Amino acid sequence: MSTQKRSVVEQLDALIDAYLEDLQEVPESELLADPTQVETQRLAFEKLVEAATLEAGKRRLAYARRALAKKPWDARPLEPIDLAEARRYIAEAVNDARITLAARELAEMPDEDVTRIYRQLKELESTRTPRKG
Amino acid sequence: MQENGLPEDVIKDALSPDEVKAALNGLTPADIARLNRAAAFFCTINGFNQPNDLLQEALTRALAGKRKCRRDLAFVQFLCGSMRSIANAAAKASRRSRIDPFAEVDDGEDEEELSAEAVELIDPERLAAARDALQKVNELFKDDEEILIVIEAMASGLKGEELRHSLGLSKTDHETIRKRMHRQSKPFAKLWREK
Numbered sequence: 001m002s003t004q005k006r007s008v009v010e011q012l013d014a015l016i017d018a019y020l021e022d023l024q025e026v027p028e029s030e031l032l033a034d035p036t037q038v039e040t041q042r043l044a045f046e047k048l049v050e051a052a053t054l055e056a057g058k059r060r061l062a063y064a065r066r067a068l069a070k071k072p073w074d075a076r077p078l079e080p081i082d083l084a085e086a087r088r089y090i091a092e093a094v095n096d097a098r099i100t101l102a103a104r105e106l107a108e109m110p111d112e113d114v115t116r117i118y119r120q121l122k123e124l125e126s127t128r129t130p131r132k133g
Numbered sequence: 134m135q136e137n138g139l140p141e142d143v144i145k146d147a148l149s150p151d152e153v154k155a156a157l158n159g160l161t162p163a164d165i166a167r168l169n170r171a172a173a174f175f176c177t178i179n180g181f182n183q184p185n186d187l188l189q190e191a192l193t194r195a196l197a198g199k200r201k202c203r204r205d206l207a208f209v210q211f212l213c214g215s216m217r218s219i220a221n222a223a224a225k226a227s228r229r230s231r232i233d234p235f236a237e238v239d240d241g242e243d244e245e246e247l248s249a250e251a252v253e254l255i256d257p258e259r260l261a262a263a264r265d266a267l268q269k270v271n272e273l274f275k276d277d278e279e280i281l282i283v284i285e286a287m288a289s290g291l292k293g294e295e296l297r298h299s300l301g302l303s304k305t306d307h308e309t310i311r312k313r314m315h316r317q318s319k320p321f322a323k324l325w326r327e328k
Contacts, residue, residue, distance in 0.1 A: 059197040
């Protein structure tokens with residue numbers, strides 16, 4: 001690297017690295033030489049932290065809202081299901097070659113299973129492309 | 134993968150929000166002075182409008198958890214790094230509208246840079262912003278040869294003891310030059326921000 005000509009970006013990066021390292025070396029006696037300025041800086045910094053804390057709260061709320069909006073469908077309250085319509089729909093699905101559903105005695109299937117399978121089929125249907133013809 | 138709905142910069146083993154607050158409360162007057170100097174420096178070279186705005190933005194990102202501080206990193210160093218990336222992004226953004234991606238390279242230096250191996254890492258805005266920044270620094274100290282020599286050495290990758298040894302400077306010489314740099318950059322920083 002040392003033998004290559006540095007690009008302007010590399011030169012700037014190196015300059016900033018060196019500046020920041022130098023900054024750590026600046027003696028406290030120099031940094032705190034003027035007590036009035038030290039007090040002014042302390043007060044100004046307190047105000048910055050106060051303003052930053054308020055703004056950070058707003059942003060956290062915005063991030064939380066965004067995260068909530070991205071949650072999957074099952075996090076939202078489910079619509080009530082008409083069980084008779086669900087059984088009819090599943091009976092049709094059993095005859096659909098695209099759906100692999102074990103032949104079961106639909107009439108004996110518990111309501112919870114009907115509800116679950118109906119929701120799964122509806123979800124599957126919504127993600128499938130329409131069949132041609 | 135996002136964590137707690139936060140959009141970026143998610144780092145494992147980072148300070149918690151309460152620890153960030155504690156770290157802020159624990160900053161010494163010297164730390165605050167260093168942060169102010171770093172903010173002024175980034176504004177001078179990178180075009181961010183006000184040092185206080187830059188510092189506040191870095192504080193906000195730390196408190197909001199958008200930018201996380203690794204436990205093995207000194208807190209002042211973390212805030213300086215955050216200001217550096219915010220100011221870089223601001224400098225790039227300010228160049229974006231002025232860049233024509235189809236423009237032909239107009240001098241040999243550009244040609245050489247664009248054919249370098251690192252070409253995929255350097256976008257046109259960053260290149261233009263870096264050139265602007267270095268030009269500003271050179272213009273700022275054009276009447277002080279010693280400062281320009283030190284800056285040239287810094288830009289070539291030298292720092293601290295290595296830099297002093299390379300230029301034959303004592304620690305006192307270096308501190309004197311550094312003080313002049315700090316003093317001379319103050320009035321110009323304001324002037325550039327108003328341009």
